[in-house]
Amino acid sequence: MSKKPVAGHVNLETEGIEMRHRVRSLSPWLCAWTLMLGTASADAGLLNGSFEDGAFVADGNGAMSLFPGDTSITGWTVSTSELAWITTPNNFSLVASDGVFSLDLAGYDDAAPYGGVEQSVTTTIGNEYLLTFDLGTFGTGTIASILVTAGGTSDTLSATATIAGTEWHAQSFSFVATSTNTLLSLVGTTASGNGIYIGLDNLLLTDQGPAQAVPEPASLTLLGLGTIALIGAARRRRQAV
Numbered sequence: 404m405s406k407k408p409v410a411g412h413v414n415l416e417t418e419g420i421e422m423r424h425r426v427r428s429l430s431p432w433l434c435a436w437t438l439m440l441g442t443a444s445a446d447a448g449l450l451n452g453s454f455e456d457g458a459f460v461a462d463g464n465g466a467m468s469l470f471p472g473d474t475s476i477t478g479w480t481v482s483t484s485e486l487a488w489i490t491t492p493n494n495f496s497l498v499a500s501d502g503v504f505s506l507d508l509a510g511y512d513d514a515a516p517y518g519g520v521e522q523s524v525t526t527t528i529g530n531e532y533l534l535t536f537d538l539g540t541f542g543t544g545t546i547a548s549i550l551v552t553a554g555g556t557s558d559t560l561s562a563t564a565t566i567a568g569t570e571w572h573a574q575s576f577s578f579v580a581t582s583t584n585t586l587l588s589l590v591g592t593t594a595s596g597n598g599i600y601i602g603l604d605n606l607l608l609t610d611q612g613p614a615q616a617v618p619e620p621a622s623l624t625l626l627g628l629g630t631i632a633l634i635g636a637a638r639r640r641r642q643a644v
């Protein structure tokens with residue numbers, strides 16, 4: 404007498420084979436979904452984004468005043484106007500956002516035009532890049548702003564202080580590369596109140612992969628219909644067994 408399947412009994416072996424078959428059938432669609440939803444981001448190779456490396460020589464305040472054209476900060480060139488490269492501790496009670504070094508784009512002169520830094524990075528044409536950094540304020544209610552430029556894209560990012568001491572505000576900026584080399588530039592534009600401080604630290608640049616248009620509803624519908632058809636076929640095959 405052969406063993407008959409009991410009603411409601413699940414044949415684990417058969418179900419397992421069916422499940423593996425269905426997963427294999429769906430895998431090309433899952434891959435397509437993954438591609439459409441985007442690829443993993445990767446470090447884009449920005450050098451010394453935290454300003455921790457370079458030929459730092461502290462003055463009596465724990466800072467170093469740098470002028471346009473200076474390349475003392477590894478990877479970076481000072482642009483526009485004077486800025487201060489500051490270590491921790493210092494005589495200004497300033498605290499770096501990351502590591503021990505940070506910049507004050509208002510520098511020692513505390514007046515516009517403010518200082519800036521720039522670095523040329525290798526980029527892939529058509530890829531989207533995300534730049535994140537911390538913008539520092541000092542003094543409750545004061546506003547600090549930085550103009551960020553990358554290739555043909557630019558934006559002014561601002562933050563308002565809510566506390567009296569050093570306060571770091573996370574910022575982000577995106578651009579699509581149009582060249583194999585993109586000049587990344589950050590220049591201080593506003594330091595309200597007594598105008599003494601525009602902090603900058605902790606820059607990270609990530610390559611987000613090819614800039615993709617949001618999938619159009621029509622292509623999403625086709626993909627969805629294809630997936631449903633595959634599941635239906637798998638079900639019909641199972642019922643036919």
Ligand SMILES: [Ca+2]
Nearest residue numbers: 453501502504
């Ligand atoms: Ca730092």
